[in-house]
Amino acid sequence: MTNLHKHRSRMVTDGVTRAPHRAFLRATGLDDAAMQKPFVAIVDTFGENTPCSMSLNQISDNVRLGVAAGGGVPIRGSAISVSDGTSMNHAGMRMSLVSREVVADSVELFVRAHGYDALVGVAGCDKTLPGILMGMVRVNVPGVFLFGGAMLPGTAPGAIPGGAAAGLQRQATILTTIEAVGTTQRGDLSRAQLDEIEKRCTPTAGSCPGQFTANTMAMVAETLGLAPLGSAMVPAVYSERIAIARRAGETVMTALKTGGPLPRELVTRESLENACAAVAATGGSTNAALHIPAIAHEAGVRFTLDDIERVFARIPLIGDLQPGGRYLAQDLYHAGGVPAVLNALLAGGHLHGDVPTLEGLTLAQALSRFAGPDGEVVRACDAPLSDNGGLVILRGNLAPDGACLKIAGLKSLTFTGKARIFECEEECMKVVAARDYREGDVLVIRNEGPKGGPGMREMLSVTAAIYGQGMGEKVALLTDGRFSGATRGMCIGYVGPEAAEGGPIALLREGDLIQIDARNGILRVELSDAELAQRNAQRRAPAPRRLAGVLEKYAALVGPAHLGAVTHSGNLDWPYDARTHGDPE
Numbered sequence: 001m002t003n004l005h006k007h008r009s010r011m012v013t014d015g016v017t018r019a020p021h022r023a024f025l026r027a028t029g030l031d032d033a034a035m036q037k038p039f040v041a042i043v044d045t046f047g048e049n050t051p052c053s054m055s056l057n058q059i060s061d062n063v064r065l066g067v068a069a070g071g072g073v074p075i076r077g078s079a080i081s082v083s084d085g086t087s088m089n090h091a092g093m094r095m096s097l098v099s100r101e102v103v104a105d106s107v108e109l110f111v112r113a114h115g116y117d118a119l120v121g122v123a124g125c126d127k128t129l130p131g132i133l134m135g136m137v138r139v140n141v142p143g144v145f146l147f148g149g150a151m152l153p154g155t156a157p158g159a160i161p162g163g164a165a166a167g168l169q170r171q172a173t174i175l176t177t178i179e180a181v182g183t184t185q186r187g188d189l190s191r192a193q194l195d196e197i198e199k200r201c202t203p204t205a206g207s208c209p210g211q212f213t214a215n216t217m218a219m220v221a222e223t224l225g226l227a228p229l230g231s232a233m234v235p236a237v238y239s240e241r242i243a244i245a246r247r248a249g250e251t252v253m254t255a256l257k258t259g260g261p262l263p264r265e266l267v268t269r270e271s272l273e274n275a276c277a278a279v280a281a282t283g284g285s286t287n288a289a290l291h292i293p294a295i296a297h298e299a300g301v302r303f304t305l306d307d308i309e310r311v312f313a314r315i316p317l318i319g320d321l322q323p324g325g326r327y328l329a330q331d332l333y334h335a336g337g338v339p340a341v342l343n344a345l346l347a348g349g350h351l352h353g354d355v356p357t358l359e360g361l362t363l364a365q366a367l368s369r370f371a372g373p374d375g376e377v378v379r380a381c382d383a384p385l386s387d388n389g390g391l392v393i394l395r396g397n398l399a400p401d402g403a404c405l406k407i408a409g410l411k412s413l414t415f416t417g418k419a420r421i422f423e424c425e426e427e428c429m430k431v432v433a434a435r436d437y438r439e440g441d442v443l444v445i446r447n448e449g450p451k452g453g454p455g456m457r458e459m460l461s462v463t464a465a466i467y468g469q470g471m472g473e474k475v476a477l478l479t480d481g482r483f484s485g486a487t488r489g490m491c492i493g494y495v496g497p498e499a500a501e502g503g504p505i506a507l508l509r510e511g512d513l514i515q516i517d518a519r520n521g522i523l524r525v526e527l528s529d530a531e532l533a534q535r536n537a538q539r540r541a542p543a544p545r546r547l548a549g550v551l552e553k554y555a556a557l558v559g560p561a562h563l564g565a566v567t568h569s570g571n572l573d574w575p576y577d578a579r580t581h582g583d584p585e
Contacts, residue, residue: 037071037073038071042064042074043078043079044056044076044122045078045079045123045124046122050081050085050124051202051205052081052148055205058245059241059242066245066247066250067249069246069253072118089429089460094454095551096457100134101567122145125207126213127213130217133145133220133224136226137299144227146245147231147232148207149232149237150206150209150236152209153330155170156171156197173210178460179465181194181465182465182470185468209328210323210485211285216285220291223275224266225358230337234337251359266358267298271355273307276292276307278342280311280317281315283324283408287482287483290482290564291564293307293564297563305496305562306402316381316387316388316389318378319341319377320379323409324410325408331377335373336371336372339370343367343373344378344380347381348380351364391405392404394516394517397532398514399496399505400504401561403478403493407518413518414516416515418510419510420441422445422446425481428443428445438475439471439475444479445479448479450561451500458482458493459477459491460483460487463488463489464487478523480493480499492516495523496561507532
């Protein structure tokens with residue numbers, strides 16, 4: 001028994017004052033033998049509100065078997081999840097990013113309140129992944145992360161625009177339906193056809209199957225070393241996930257017995273750069289530019305949009321994945337999964353191969369057991385889809401703190417147009433639904449940042465409708481809010497500073513000329529510094545809204561997007577330590 005295990009035994013079984021603790025634990029079914037063992041928290045985000053989380057119950061049950069086989073006592077707990085799919089395009093989306101903080105806080109509360117020795121975190125929906133990862137790094141006990149996996153694709157009728165021949169079927173996902181809304185608004189698709197696609201595009205449990213936010217962050221977890229290599233892209237409904245879950249329980253017990261590596265030993269500047277490389281190489285979600293700094297923040301590492309920009313600038317696009325490419329998570333799984341991407345990057349000199357993994361091996365050592373790129377779903381770095389990575393950071397007088405654009409699949413990397421100003425998402429959606437805009441417009445949606453929203457809504461319904469109307473690259477969309485990982489087109493988000501913080505986006509007026517140059521990383525409005533200063537002097541801040549509840553707390557605490565939109569200061573000298581069970585002073 002290690003010193004850590006002895007500490008657990010003393011904490012629960014020694015001393016008269018521990019009798020109430022033991023009494024409560026007996027009521028949960030534990031006996032004297034169990035109380036001599038380490039306690040392992042299993043925190044998942046299981047729920048019936050989203051297909052992303054519906055399969056997590058079985059995963060956690062099998063993690064329990066692995067923990068028990070490794071000599072620990074598994075203790076399950078749950079955190080909430082917010083479904084981005086059903087909160088889209090209405091006020092409920094303000095709760096999505098907020099839920100990331102609630103999930104992270106829930107992990108901290110559950111583990112620290114009960115003095116658990118180790119942690120397995122299980123998540124399946126967009127914000128639950130970074131939320132669990134942030135919580136794991138914050139509590140810093142031996143930990144393993146597991147993703148619930150992506151759903152299998154559905155089918156859609158072939159006799160629709162962009163489909164196969166009449167009578168045949170084509171592959172379809174949730175993005176097919178969202179973009180089909182715009183096609184229906186354009187008059188090229190009937191309501192009956194739209195209903196048929198909607199019924200058939202999401203046939204199983206699991207997250208959205210493209211390289212959207214959930215799959216992107218699952219790839220990040222593997223790359224950081226917090227998740228088992230080869231685990232992320234296994235589809236949610238494949239039985240292989242049962243074996244992966246059991247092994248995860250055994251792995252966390254091994255880490256507990258050997259003393260590491262701990263999450264903060266895995267999340268380093270070098271591993272964070274690796275994660276950014278994987279995102280850029282696969283045209284991943286722009287939300288990664290928000291979540292990676294937030295995970296770094298929990299580790300006490302200042303990793304900002306500036307750091308992300310430096311990595312993005314040197315990475316080629318090698319993953320042919322939707323929404324910018326052709327393939328889905330299932331295809332990447334059969335092509336070798338995340339390790340195929342990482343091996344390609346390692347061979348191309350784009351990874352730090354000496355960073356540790358949760359197995360105790362270096363990343364290069366661990367990857368040696370896996371195959372390299374297949375040449376189709378994943379290319380070698382010397383034969384990329386594009387020399388430019390799938391995402392770029394833009395800067396200029398309109399975004400001094402930066403903005404993010406996914407360029408994977410874009411036909412043109414430049415755009416200049418006149419601004420159409422909208423003070424919220426709903427205003428813009430009405431205009432788009434009515435098709436009351438024209439080629440060359442730059443649709444500007446402001447007051448949707450972390451504070452201004454509050455909650456930083458993502459705009460997938462707007463961007464997908466534009467794309468479905470055939471205007472995906474004929475207009476641009478610019479916002480201080482977010483985009484879904486499924487967004488494609490000339491869509492620029494995370495503009496900072498946000499309007500609510502007095503950023504230049506708040507100073508834009510109808511007809512201002514906006515220049516976007518993704519090749520050179522430029523986002524600017526054709527106004528002089530003097531004109532911008534004059535407008536700023538004339539600007540009147542909007543009247544504060546009555547919020548109450550969680551949004552009021554969030555708006556008061558949240559930081560800027562380029563630092564991860566986190567809600568605590570990052571003074572991480574105090575946190576809980578697995579070796580001492582220390583409390584903050």
